[in-house]
Amino acid sequence: MSAAATAIRRPGWVASVAILLLLAGAGSSRAEDNSAKRLLRSGLDRYRAFDYEGAAQDLRNGLAASPPDAKENALVLRALGDVLVVLGRDEEAERAYRRLLDLERKRHAPADPALNATRWALYAVETALGHHEEAGRLFHEVVDESPRAIVTTLVLVDAADINRVTLLSGFPVRYSEALARRALRIHERVYGAERAAAPVARLAAVLRELHRDDEAGRLDARLRALGERRRPAGQ
Secondary structure, eight states, X not given: OOHHHHHHHHHHHHHHHHHHHHHHHHHHHHHHHHHHHHHHHHHHHHHHTTOHHHHHHHHHHHHHHSOTTOTHHHHHHHHHXXXXXXXXXXXXXXXXXXXXXXXXXXXXXXXXXXXXXXXXXXXXXXXXXXXXXXXXXXXXXXXXXSSOOOEEEEEEEETTEEEEEEEEEEEEGGGOHHHHHHHHHHHHHHHOGGGOHHHHHHHHHHHHHTTOHHHHHHHHHHHXXXXXXXXXXXX
């Protein structure tokens, strides 16, 4: 083959290699994206099945597998923050929620109620950490929602000291799942699952507010089973 012929063919060869590299990169990106989504789904499934350590592992891995600008990062960070709240790892939860709030502020105006869920979560975490000034600032940043959220008073128990509790007054029920799960987990660890009727009922009420009736129904069945065990023989 002549040098001239080689020179003519080389640009096409270079272009072909460039296309192959681009396709390989796109394939790698899609694989990472699929892996991150799979880990997010697995983490959420484990969270709802009360496997919090497994959920935290999946969600951390999902965050590591996801590109920094991926849209799913907000979902992973929210789920990870919630899992860490349940586990009582409040400093780690604070970092996850802060990253989430930074992402959300890029997409929403300060007065957008879309920021409320993360602000309420951070308010609870900062309260648990004893950062009351920061908790108060976040509380005042919360904006009115339409329709107005149903609120309740929650008991926030310190994961490291069950005798240290804080009342969170006027907390929206729809944002309280992680806190309800935390209360149930602590109650079970301290008093045993047989004496956990009250926190089980609270979590069931939260899930109904979130329209997750199947999960709430399973908790109702657990409550009935607890009632049957407590009933004296012959009644």
